[in-house]
Amino acid sequence: MLGNTYDNQTCSIARTLELIGERWTILIIRDAFLGVRRFDEFQRSLGVARNVLQGRLERLVENGILERVRYQERPERFEYRLTEKGLDLWPVVVSLLSWGDRHAAPEGPPVLLEHRGCGGRVNDRRICETCGALLGPRDVKARLGVAPRGPHEPVQPALASR
Numbered sequence: 631m632l633g634n635t636y637d638n639q640t641c642s643i644a645r646t647l648e649l650i651g652e653r654w655t656i657l658i659i660r661d662a663f664l665g666v667r668r669f670d671e672f673q674r675s676l677g678v679a680r681n682v683l684q685g686r687l688e689r690l691v692e693n694g695i696l697e698r699v700r701y702q703e704r705p706e707r708f709e710y711r712l713t714e715k716g717l718d719l720w721p722v723v724v725s726l727l728s729w730g731d732r733h734a735a736p737e738g739p740p741v742l743l744e745h746r747g748c749g750g751r752v753n754d755r756r757i758c759e760t761c762g763a764l765l766g767p768r769d770v771k772a773r774l775g776v777a778p779r780g781p782h783e784p785v786q787p788a789l790a791s792r
């Protein structure tokens with residue numbers, strides 16, 4: 631494990647980082663929000679060593695952020711689903727994505743979030759830019775790749791209207 635821990639910190643940010651701040655852990659949570667559930671899918675998506683992935687998944691289950699659910703009996707197969715506690719990380723994930731789109735994505739956003747209902751862009755406050763609805767994780771789908779845009783259009787139209 632990491633050498634640094636935040637156990638003796640009383641700040642809730644420090645305590646949250648202790649649970650989800652490790653790099654692979656937050657990427658596992660991101661993938662879970664994008665619909666990834668099975669070990670091999672996480673492994674393929676992240677390119678992480680299997681033993682590392684196993685450890686991170688177990689820790690997320692221990693901490694009640696993911697649950698391990700059997701989806702097949704013979705042979706037994708399990709998948710990992712976000713719990714309600716895990717789903718409560720939705721605003722955190724959208725904020726990280728939005729911040730990264732603005733400050734760490736010079737080519738433009740690699741992933742776009744869309745409202746399933748109307749196809750509108752989701753802004754950093756989880757509001758659909760088209761219909762104004764406040765969106766939860768089940769209302770949104772992710773699309774890969776930077777949207778085609780004209781030369782004068784801003785890189786992040788969903789965020790530029792603040």
Ligand SMILES: [Zn+2]
Pocket residue numbers: 745747748749750758759760761762763
């Ligand atoms: Zn909408």
